[in-house]
Amino acid sequence: MKSMTVWDRPEPPPRPAPLDRERIVAAAVALADEGGLEAVSLRKVAARLDVGPMRLYGYISTKEELFDLMVDEVYAEILPEEQPGDWREALRGLAHRTRHATRRHEWLADLLGGRPALGPNALAVTEATLAAVDGLADVETVMRAVETVSAYFTGAIRREIANLRAERATGLSDRDWQRASGPHLMRMLATGRFPALAKVVHDGTEVDAEVSFATGLDWVLDAVAAKLARPTA
Amino acid sequence: MKSMTVWDRPEPPPRPAPLDRERIVAAAVALADEGGLEAVSLRKVAARLDVGPMRLYGYISTKEELFDLMVDEVYAEILPEEQPGDWREALRGLAHRTRHATRRHEWLADLLGGRPALGPNALAVTEATLAAVDGLADVETVMRAVETVSAYFTGAIRREIANLRAERATGLSDRDWQRASGPHLMRMLATGRFPALAKVVHDGTEVDAEVSFATGLDWVLDAVAAKLARPTA
DNA sequence: AATCAGTTAAATACAGTGTACCGACATGAG
DNA sequence: CTCATGTCGGTACACTGTATTTAACTGATT
Numbered sequence: 001m002k003s004m005t006v007w008d009r010p011e012p013p014p015r016p017a018p019l020d021r022e023r024i025v026a027a028a029v030a031l032a033d034e035g036g037l038e039a040v041s042l043r044k045v046a047a048r049l050d051v052g053p054m055r056l057y058g059y060i061s062t063k064e065e066l067f068d069l070m071v072d073e074v075y076a077e078i079l080p081e082e083q084p085g086d087w088r089e090a091l092r093g094l095a096h097r098t099r100h101a102t103r104r105h106e107w108l109a110d111l112l113g114g115r116p117a118l119g120p121n122a123l124a125v126t127e128a129t130l131a132a133v134d135g136l137a138d139v140e141t142v143m144r145a146v147e148t149v150s151a152y153f154t155g156a157i158r159r160e161i162a163n164l165r166a167e168r169a170t171g172l173s174d175r176d177w178q179r180a181s182g183p184h185l186m187r188m189l190a191t192g193r194f195p196a197l198a199k200v201v202h203d204g205t206e207v208d209a210e211v212s213f214a215t216g217l218d219w220v221l222d223a224v225a226a227k228l229a230r231p232t233a
Numbered sequence: 234m235k236s237m238t239v240w241d242r243p244e245p246p247p248r249p250a251p252l253d254r255e256r257i258v259a260a261a262v263a264l265a266d267e268g269g270l271e272a273v274s275l276r277k278v279a280a281r282l283d284v285g286p287m288r289l290y291g292y293i294s295t296k297e298e299l300f301d302l303m304v305d306e307v308y309a310e311i312l313p314e315e316q317p318g319d320w321r322e323a324l325r326g327l328a329h330r331t332r333h334a335t336r337r338h339e340w341l342a343d344l345l346g347g348r349p350a351l352g353p354n355a356l357a358v359t360e361a362t363l364a365a366v367d368g369l370a371d372v373e374t375v376m377r378a379v380e381t382v383s384a385y386f387t388g389a390i391r392r393e394i395a396n397l398r399a400e401r402a403t404g405l406s407d408r409d410w411q412r413a414s415g416p417h418l419m420r421m422l423a424t425g426r427f428p429a430l431a432k433v434v435h436d437g438t439e440v441d442a443e444v445s446f447a448t449g450l451d452w453v454l455d456a457v458a459a460k461l462a463r464p465t466a
Numbered sequence: 467a468a469t470c471a472g473t474t475a476a477a478t479a480c481a482g483t484g485t486a487c488c489g490a491c492a493t494g495a496g
Numbered sequence: 497c498t499c500a501t502g503t504c505g506g507t508a509c510a511c512t513g514t515a516t517t518t519a520a521c522t523g524a525t526t
Contacts, residue, residue: 041483052505054485063484113391114343116399123421123430130429139436147392148385148449155388158346159380166349188356196363197356203372216381223456274512285476287514296513 021059023049025069029105032070037107042066071111072119077101079121080128087228088221090132091146094125095153095217099210102157109161113154136228145224152220153213160209254292256282258302262338265303270340275299297348304344305352310334312354313361320461321454323365324379327358328386328450332443335390342394346387369461378457385453386446393442 027048031040042063046053060066078097084090102108117126133142189198260281264273275296279286293299311330317323335341350359366375422431 042485043483054505054507057485058504110347113388113395115395118418120421123418123427127427127430130433134429134432139433140438140440143433143437143440144445144448144452147389147445148452151388151392151449152381152385152453153388154391155346155384155386156380158387159384162346162348185351185356188353194356194360196367197360199367200363200372200376204376205373207373207376212377212380215377216384219377219381219456219460220385220453222459223452226455227452275514276512287477288475290514291474 019049019051019055019059021069024056024059025066025073028066029070029073032107033105037067037110040066040107067111068115068117068119071108071117072121074101074105074108075117075119075121075125077104078125080125084132087133087136088225090129091149091221091224092217094129095149096214098153099157099160099213102161106161106165109158112158133228141227145228149217149220149224153217156213156216160213164209252282252284252288252292254302257289257292258299258306261299262303262306265340266338270300270343273299273340300344301348301350301352304341304350305354307334307338307341308350308352308354308358310337311358313358317365320366320369321458323362324382324454324457325450327362328382329447331386332390332393332446335394339394339398342391345391366461374460378461382450382453382457386450389446389449393446397442 024045028040028045031044031048042056043053045066046056049055056066060069078094078101080090080093080097084093098112102112129146130142133146136142137145188194189201192198257278261273261278264277264281275289276286278299279289282288289299293302311327311334313323313326313330317326331345335345362379363375366379369375370378421427422434425431
């Protein structure tokens, strides 16, 4: 066999950095950020790590579990970094951070609320939230409060992303879209069977998504404030 | 050729009832009701109609479109059958009917809020809703009102179903589950890093899903009522 | 009436998916 | 040195959504 010096000896095949959940999840998140949730396949994740597809099953037991891990990864971005002033600020902050995280990772909208979030980061977020509202009323009332608020922002975020995608698909802004191309919709409105809807589409002005999110959120927070004051109601 | 009487002539092969969207959607809904959304494949839908898979593409152009049609089919069950007393009754009714429809068709939870609902039935529901709140305030405020309420119940329904599935998977009730088996969760709580969460899990009593849904809904409706009274706020 | 066009249905084909399984290889024991 | 053991990678299977090709039937035209 030909002898080689140290210098022309080929680099040992760059032993792929030892695999672990973190690297796998990071790759999956990157893939999803680029091409949406349906661009995440175990094969593509594995390929991005220069590894056979089956290797992943040493660290994950199913694709659903990978999704759960991805969600929890993003919950790290949702964790408040500093103690909130009061419960209201805590809940408002949680809502807005969740929204912003979803804008950074649109695929989160598809997963939000789909399964209970029990990863360590999600638990930390829950803990921080509960700590901020602890003692304001009896446990039941407090729970109802945070669940109501989070039901609101979960639903609102989802709708916002859904609309954003619809706009993107037609290349038109939400309002213009309805009156211009929405081929089906315009025909429907033209039938005269939906006068109230037609009026809204006609009269409504375009509202910034963030302010409409914030407005609805404030309403809900007002409601919660009233109930926290009078826990029996 | 052997002659046959009318009686022993074999039934003509039951020409599969002429295909149309309705039959396709009905089959898909049935499949989803039985085995969840992921049990719906174009091949299985086609098989249930005794038809080759490709036939479907004459009536549907993609699987997503089929999902949209399924959603709209269910919106027919959500349509109010009689004029509501006032706007509050209208919104509350809409929320509850959506919830009940989702309990009949659990897969709806996976689709709710995922894309804008623009089918005829969904539009009819929207129309009825807008008609019930029309004139209570300026268009913007009214829109914010119905969007806030529907964000709430969308999110709440999704979470309810998510929890229900989690319970079902472990065979335990929500609360018992947390303290009993949730292998991960209990270990986490035991670390003492989540005192507020631990307190809630420990002190909280099990609350009926329907009443917690209704309670949160009433809170949100209260908030909306306040804003509709003073549209400028 | 026979042929052909054109439309419709069917079958085949392809590129992918999640994951079960199995055979090779490395490592440690006797 | 041999053998057992257990880990790791690849192959394989059953299935997905959909494009495309082939077959069959219908209706019109010579």
